Amino acid sequence: MAFHSILFETPQDGPKRDDALEPDFFGDLNLDQIVSAVTLGRNNYNLKPFFYAELSREEAIAYRHEVMQDLDNADVLDSIEAFAQGMRKVREYLAQAEKLYYRLQKTWWFMEAVAVYGETLLNFDRALPAASPRSKGLRGFQLYLAGYVASERFRLLIHEAAEIRRRLSAIRYCVRIKGSAVTVQDYDGEADYSAEVLGIFERFKQSAVKDHRVELRDWLEMNHVEAHVLDFVAQLHPQVFTEAVTFCSNHANYLDATIQTFDREVQFYLAYRDYIGVCKAAGLNFCYPRVSSGSKAVHGNETFDLALAHKLVTEHRQVVCNDFRLDGEERLIVVSGPNNGGKTTFARLFGQLHYLAKVGCPIPGRSAALFLYDRLFTHFEHEENTKDLRGELQDDLMRVHQIVANASSRSVVIMNEIFSSTTLTDALFLSKKIIGEILERGALCVCVTFIDELANLGAQAVSMASEIKPGDPASRTYRVRRRAADGRAYAASIAEHYGLSYDRLKERLGL
CATH class of the missing domain: 1.10.1420 (MutS, DNA mismatch repair protein; Chain A, domain 3)
Structure with a gap:
């Protein structure tokens, strides 16, 4: 068959x-x-x-x-x-x-x-x-x-x-050594003297003594003497050795x-199973997602960033899971919230899940329904390259232009803090233009941003925000939930950028 x-x-x-x-x-x-x-x-x-x-x-x-x-x-x-x-x-x-x-x-x-x-x-x-x-x-x-x-x-x-x-x-042969002469001949019932020699010396053994024997290792490589002995054996039994050489040549x-x-x-399956087995042993869930090329209603329950989770589990640290969903006409998830609150991790897991699902692997999460996209695009902040003589804003615009030019209605786009190098007014203007183009195509998009206004782009947009511990704004829960933006994210970012956050001011004033 x-x-x-x-x-x-x-x-x-x-x-x-x-x-x-x-x-x-x-x-x-x-x-x-x-x-x-x-x-x-x-x-x-x-x-x-x-x-x-x-x-x-x-x-x-x-x-x-x-x-x-x-x-x-x-x-x-x-x-x-x-x-x-x-x-x-x-x-x-x-x-x-x-x-x-x-x-x-x-x-x-x-x-x-x-x-x-x-x-x-x-x-x-x-x-x-x-x-x-x-x-x-x-x-x-x-x-x-x-x-x-x-x-x-x-x-x-x-x-x-x-x-x-x-x-x-079945071949048996004898080796006779006399001086430097080595003779190989067929075995003809000759006695094995090794047991007899050992028996003779056993008589002189009076008590436990130090063992002076040297181990003779069985090397895979033959030396020239052993090779000549084997050649002589082959001359004694030419037919079977010829058949062996011919067999190897023919096959x-x-x-x-x-x-x-x-x-x-x-090994593709075995390797991936071994890798996620570490996370499974720690109690994390994996599922076989429902993947559709027609429906863009996606969701994930108790999902997580697989790369981060694997690292945390090996360090015996807790892994935080998050949910998401897009229903009906919803196509855009705008993620806002304080720094280091898990926003970028959330964006990564959204992309990871869709990619791992597209190569047929079980994905992190209790359950999921995902879209079978045609192309996946990402825009994450990169270090400025001084060799290309372009500023960070120009680089952002050129990279985003490539995404917009190539994205289709069946694409998935992940954008992380675009246009952070410019003013709030310019960043808002540019972001609306870019996201508007992506939504006009009907592509799925996750946008991590400090600009809360992007969450109000219409029925296609969904706001999600990373949370802090109640009563302790400095502590992060790393949970990203579906809720309205609180309007504080960009102010905190600006203050941190210019060294005007509470902690930085205390440090500078020596308090």
């Missing part, structure tokens, strides 16, 4: 190239941190391109959700991990064969790799059906694996390798391409 991929339901869902580049918005949303941590220790699989390839169909996302849900079945997970471990061993043996110098030793390691390959696939062919996977992807691969293992090509490969290895293992490309692809692609 034909099987395409455990990651991409159809060939059209996959990336055009396997060297996909990191999207421009990754750094702004801290998705670069997430992907780097997820793929850590799995460099041999080259997983990052999979996390850079966004899916464009609801069915393609559901295909991955099903596979990920199958891995919640311990039997399915165990069978796949055992398969992956076996395939790693195969690659290690093949790599070892490539590194070795002597031909006959390389031949043996190659055949060992074939033996492990056969054992791994036969075990997987038994274990996977017994685990009863339900996903379309794993059931499709299960049928392919069954057909491959039953094929004449596979059976002959494993049988021939096993027979040659059996005959090689140099024995690894099945589909099996290899599955081995690499399934």
Whole structure:
């Protein structure tokens, strides 16, 4: 049976190239941190391109959700991990064969790799059906694996390798050393003197004494003497050694391409599961979002910034969750509030959730419904680049122009404190123009700002504000709730910018 991929339901869902580049918005949303941590220790699989390839169909996302849900079945997970471990061993043996110098030793390691390959696939062919996977992807691969293992090509490969290895293992020979002369001959019932020598010396042992024996290590590499001994053994048994060398030559490309692809692609699921497992163990929720290409009514319950949460959990610190929703004609979330109150984190989580949902991963939160966008744009404040001779305002305008020029009705736009380098009047004027253009297209937008007036742009706009602890304006709760802006955010920002906040004044006056 034909099987395409455990990651991409159809060939059209996959990336055009396997060297996909990191999207421009990754750094702004801290998705670069997430992907780097997820793929850590799995460099041999080259997983990052999979996390850079966004899916464009609801069915393609559901295909991955099903596979990920199958891995919640311990039997399915165990069978796949055992398969992956076996395939790693195969690659290690093949790599070892490539590194070795002597031909006959390389031949043996190659055949060992074939033996492990056969054992791994036969075990997987038994274990996977017994685990009863339900996903379309794993059931499709299960049928392919069954057909491959039953094929004449596979059976002959494993049988021939096993027979040659059996005959090689049955060879017995003697080595006679006299001075610098080494003689190799067939074994003919000669006595093994090692046990007799040990027995003689045992008679002189009177009590516990210091052990002066030196450990002889079994190095993988042969020295030239061992290599010559092996060559002499091959001359004594030329037929089986010739068959072994011929076997390796004839089956140099024995690894099945589909099996290899599955081995690499399934690591996408295993790596992400391991990464979010740390957060799950701390009691945080993950869900499979309902993703729609038609409805822009989105919501998320108990959601959080995954990169930040992973860091906080490893430091045994609390993670604050937030909710959001856009109903009916609502398209814009304007986030205001005091500095360091969680506004930027909220904007990041909105972008993270939509992106992770689009690559078919379970997302942070108890439940969620998200929009299947066409492109995601971000505008976060960057350090001014003195080399391009542009001011911060000009840079903001050029970057925002690119967003407006390329955004469509199906885009998601995340903007964090745009035009903060200019006056309130100019920032308000420019922000209204830009956001008006985005809303006119019907795109979804999150805008973090100190300009509370932006929350009053009409029925499409929703105001959310970060909260402080009641009675203690200096303490942040890091909760962002749907409520009207309180009108204090920009004043606090201006005071802080010009060193006129209460704390800065006290410091300057020495109070």
